[in-house]
Amino acid sequence: MTEVSTRVDLALLGIRVDAPVQRRAGAGPSDDGHMLFGGAGAAVPIRSDSPYTVRGNRLLFEGSDAGVSVEPVRRPRFYDLRTADGIAYDRIARLHGADVLATTVVQTCVRYTEDQRCRFCAIEASLTAGDTVAVKRPGQLAEVAAAAVRLDGVRQMVMTTGTSAGRDRGARHLARCVRAVKAAVPGLPIQVQCEPPGDLGTLRELREAGADSIGIHVESLDDRVRARWMPGKSTVPLAEYRAAWSEAVRVFGRNQVSTYLLVGLGEDPDELVSGARELIEMGVYPFVVPFRPLNGTLAVDVDGAQAPSAQHLEDVTRRVAAELRAAEMFGSGQKAGCAACGACSVLQTTGA
């Protein structure tokens, strides 16, 4: 079992290792290697200056055994396949953690302009690098999902999307993709992730298409922080998020709805924890994740932003985890999605 303090350190300091399964850019936390620490999946930054290394299957801290087994996630077999029209499967969807298939169904975002984009986001970087395709077609996703389940034992799927200019903000294409994957692999649980759609009836459409859980990610509940870090996205008022979460809980059920809360954007820790408590009361799982400065984002290239301190991350994570445990809301209770995977957060190490 990994100590919470070690897991916090790994999330912030990363590890020096050559991981076969990596994501270099994209929406949300990236530049990570996917590994199992003490059997639990974790996405940790690959950094040449980290004090953590691996020898055999042991984690070392500055050369000494840290008391944890570590196993890099193997390169999945489906990465070697191509669609009939010649697109490599790993440009359509990728393995996250040990058994999650993840895709960004539309790799562009209407907010990805210099003055509107979220300052921590690199959604279009992997597109520019040629690592992915802009729009994943439902049939392509169905083909890749079937192969990932068959060849690599994938157990759940996460579909996120850049925000479209339409009123649905990208949710309708997600629904089409879910429908196609469910037709091909009916038993594969799927989480969709999107902004609050303009018409809340779209949430029902997503559920009826077959989505099992949903992430509606606000990243911060502090309007001051939102305006500074997410100038475009913060134009969607928090009231709209609350209405969407509430309707999503009605449609998907308690603890099948989640939201990212990033730690380290300059928020007040007490306010973050009390905001998380309100989310939990609504039936929404606050997926607490450290802000990570990633190359290619405005946060690094322009702002020179730093990751939160270990003490700050551990304090907030422990307090939110205690609230989750008291409410008996666990990531493992979600059918699919980031909270079910847990690799990008320290919450699961704290028993949430």
Ligand code: SF4
């Ligand atoms: S927590 Fe979410 S983003 Fe992180 S590895 Fe798991 S599925 Fe991917």
